[in-house]
Amino acid sequence: MVHIKDNEQLMAQRVAELQDLIKAHPQLPQNISSTLLRRFLHTTRGDVAAAQRLLQLNYAMRNKHPQIFIERDPLDASSQQLLQVADLVPLPGLTPENNKLLFYRLIDHDADKFNFTASIKVFFMVADCRFATETDGRLSDGEIPIFDMAGYSLRHLTKTVLSSLRVYMKFVQEAHPVRLKEIHVLNCPSYLDKVLTVVKPFIKSEVFKLIHFHLPGADTPFKHFPRSMLPEEYGGEAGKMSQLKQHWMHLLEQQREYLMESSNWKINKCKKSSSSNNNNACNTMTHSLKTLEID
Structure with missing residues (x-):
């Protein structure tokens, strides 16, 4: 197995191989950018076949749940309302271990303003926006989400839509092109149980082992990542959260057409090729869609 690290020539070769495989699956979008394909390959450490399987599962899940992954607009009322209530911000830079920090928190604690499904949709729009704009040549070895539970109440918990939670958990654990390293939950409340x-029930045991729970005011998170990488509000040096967030809101607006254009995400299940190999590929994708049932 080739572990791709700072070898752009080899990565370009792998991207070309993956592009050829996508051409053999005419029902998949044929305009997937090399930037995005590079992320899939990076996630699978250069294994082209594994990247193809991950990509197929990713797009199959998107098409099974279009209300979350395809029918979306970062500027619509529900998305804008959610962004007034919560911060979903990838933080700048990488940890000494070459991991990316992603910060999530409530900024308006009124549970009546919190829309759970909208939060899931915005989460994936931010991720898709980030994956589309990674052009600096260096990807993180892994991802570390940080969830600050300050202000999260039992009333927020009652807003949970189990069908949306189920889709979110399945996608991030099986179809998301990231290597999850750790998960940190800050300011855990007394009702965490x-x-x-x-x-x-929706978290795989191996993923649950990655979660670190931290009490309010604890310094334990900084055994895992530098405090300096956090926003100023948390004693860090990354800048004010409002400024960091504004950068991502601007990117969401810039990438709005890309996020909303259905041809970037939809599978054409009826599209066939005269090639028997392509017909077999189409049958494989159709089978994948049929087997993507979530209990």
Whole structure:
């Protein structure tokens, strides 16, 4: 197995191989950018076949749940409302271990303003926006999401839409082109057990082992990543959260057409080729869609 690291020539060769495989699957979008294909390959450490499987699962899930992954607009009322209520911000830079920090928190604690499904849609729009604009040549070895539970109440928990939670958990654990290294939950409340009762059934055991829970005011998170990488509000040096967020809101607006254009994401299940190999590929994708049932 080739581990791709700072070898752009080899990566370009792998991207070309993956592009050829996509051409053999005419029902897949044929305009997937080399930037995005590079991320899939990076996630699978250069394994082209594994990247193809991950990509097929990614797009199959998107098409099974278009209300989350395809029918979306970062400027619509529900998305804008969610962005007034919560911060979903990839932080600048990489840790000494070459990992990316992603920060999520509530900024308006009124549970009546919180739309759970909208938060899932915005989460994936930010991710898709980030993956589309990674052009600096260096990808992180892994990802470290940080969830600040300050202000999260039991009333917020009642807003959880289990069908959306199920899709979110399945996608991020099986179809998302990232290497999850750790998950940190800050400012854990006394009713954390009630929250876990809802979410834990959807978390794979190997993923749950990656979660670190931290009490309010604890310094334990900084055993895992530098405090300096956090926003100023958390004693860091990354800048004010509002400024960091504004950067990503601007990118969402810039990438709006890309996010909303259905041809970038939709599978054409009826499209066939005269090639028997392509017909077999189409049958494989159709089978993948049929087997993507979520209980």
